[in-house]
Amino acid sequence: MPTLVAKPPQGDDWMHEAKFDGYRSQIIIEGAGVRIFTRRGLDWTSKYRDLVEAAKGLNLQNAIIDGEVVVLNDAGLSDFAALRKAIRRRQHELYFVAFDLLHLNGHDLRDMALQERRDILASIIPPDIRIQFSQALPGDAAAIYHLVDRAGLEGMVSKRRDSKYRSGPSTNWLKTKCYTVGEFELLGVEREAGKPAFALMAEPGTRKYVGSAFVSVNREMRERLWKRVQEHAGPPPKDMPKRPATQWVKPGIKARVKHLRGEEDLRHASLQDFWEEE
Numbered sequence: 001m002p003t004l005v006a007k008p009p010q011g012d013d014w015m016h017e018a019k020f021d022g023y024r025s026q027i028i029i030e031g032a033g034v035r036i037f038t039r040r041g042l043d044w045t046s047k048y049r050d051l052v053e054a055a056k057g058l059n060l061q062n063a064i065i066d067g068e069v070v071v072l073n074d075a076g077l078s079d080f081a082a083l084r085k086a087i088r089r090r091q092h093e094l095y096f097v098a099f100d101l102l103h104l105n106g107h108d109l110r111d112m113a114l115q116e117r118r119d120i121l122a123s124i125i126p127p128d129i130r131i132q133f134s135q136a137l138p139g140d141a142a143a144i145y146h147l148v149d150r151a152g153l154e155g156m157v158s159k160r161r162d163s164k165y166r167s168g169p170s171t172n173w174l175k176t177k178c179y180t181v182g183e184f185e186l187l188g189v190e191r192e193a194g195k196p197a198f199a200l201m202a203e204p205g206t207r208k209y210v211g212s213a214f215v216s217v218n219r220e221m222r223e224r225l226w227k228r229v230q231e232h233a234g235p236p237p238k239d240m241p242k243r244p245a246t247q248w249v250k251p252g253i254k255a256r257v258k259h260l261r262g263e264e265d266l267r268h269a270s271l272q273d274f275w276e277e278e
Contacts, residue, residue: 002173008141008158009174015115015136016144019155019175020097021078021262022070027055027096027131029063036069050091054130065121066100066165067134077152080262098125099134102165110165117165149178154262179268180261184210186274187237188248189229197222199271200246201257207237211266213257217273225274228253252277 008016024039025048034055035045045052048069055065071086071093073079086093101121102110109117118136125133137144141158148156155177163172184201187209191197198212215222234250236243254277259269 001169002157002159002175003169003171005174005176008145008156008176010141013160013162014141014158015161016141016156016158017099017134017136018148018153019157019177019262020068020070020134021080021154022068022083022097025067025069025096026102027051027063027065027067027098029055029058029060029065031062032056047087048091048094048096051094051096051130054096057129058124058126058131060124061105063104063124064102065096065098065131066102067096067098067131070095070097075152078154080264094130096131097134098131100165112164113162114159114165115161145176145178152261154178177260177262177268179258181256181258181272184213184255184257184266185251186229186249186253186255187240188243188246189215189225190243190246191226192245199225199255199257199274200243201255201266201269202237204254207251209237209240211259211269213255213259213266213269213271216270221273225271228274228276 026037028035028037034052035043036048036051038044051069069083070078071083072095073082098121101117104120122133125131145156155175158174158176160172183204185204187200187202187207189197189199190212197215199215200212201210202208203210215225229247229249232249232253234248236248253274255274256272257266257269258272260267
């Protein structure tokens with residue numbers, strides 16, 4: 001599992017790939033049988049029938065391939081919401097993006113250098129099937145991050161070229177995520193003396209809590225926000241756990257929030273602006 005960092009690492013010791021918004025998975029090939037497991041070890045073979053058939057077409061005696069199950073939208077970007085629908089109804093839209101190879105035909109490759117494992121992986125994947133190789137992105141890390149961000153991708157993953165494969169969290173693999181800005185509904189503001197203030201957010205029209213955003217706006221805007229919160233004080237949303245330091249507000253205040261792209265809930269989020277719904 002890659003470690004989240006603020007900036008991608010520099011230098012020739014690192015290679016960089018696009019970060020896909022999908023389900024991390026492993027394809028396990030044993031003779032004529034193929035199984036596909038999720039990151040948490042669940043057997044989802046029955047959910048990925050078309051990918052199982054594609055894996056059989058690799059004609060390997062046995063193998064363990066690490067990658068991501070994705071669905072692409074009209075812009076060619078991996079789309080997590082579309083992926084969940086496709087698993088249930090449109091199997092033919094699923095792709096497996098392969099980025100590492102742990103075992104091949106009876107050989108344990110985990111102690112080999114990443115670059116060597118990937119070279120072997122690239123050689124066993126034929127073109128034009130639903131299993132595709134995750135190409136390394138050429139160029140300087142900062143320039144790659146800029147292009148990934150402009151393209152609307154979730155982020156990038158950087159890996160040490162000489163690293164061995166080890167399970168669990170690792171600093172040999174680093175992920176740098178891009179930010180996006182979205183509109184949310186303000187549920188309330190959490191303030192404690194001597195601590196940063198946080199705005200609690202919901203998806204518009206749902207009152208369903210999706211996370212908090214650091215109130216990093218200037219002093220004038222913070223004072224205006226707190227005044228607005230007091231003027232619109234209301235009860236907490238239904239089923240919301242008690243938060244003693246929170247002033248809840250009635251529905252009707254929208255907010256613009258900057259947050260990490262590709263997360264189900266708000267992460268590393270900051271409040272950019274707010275206004276009353278017209």
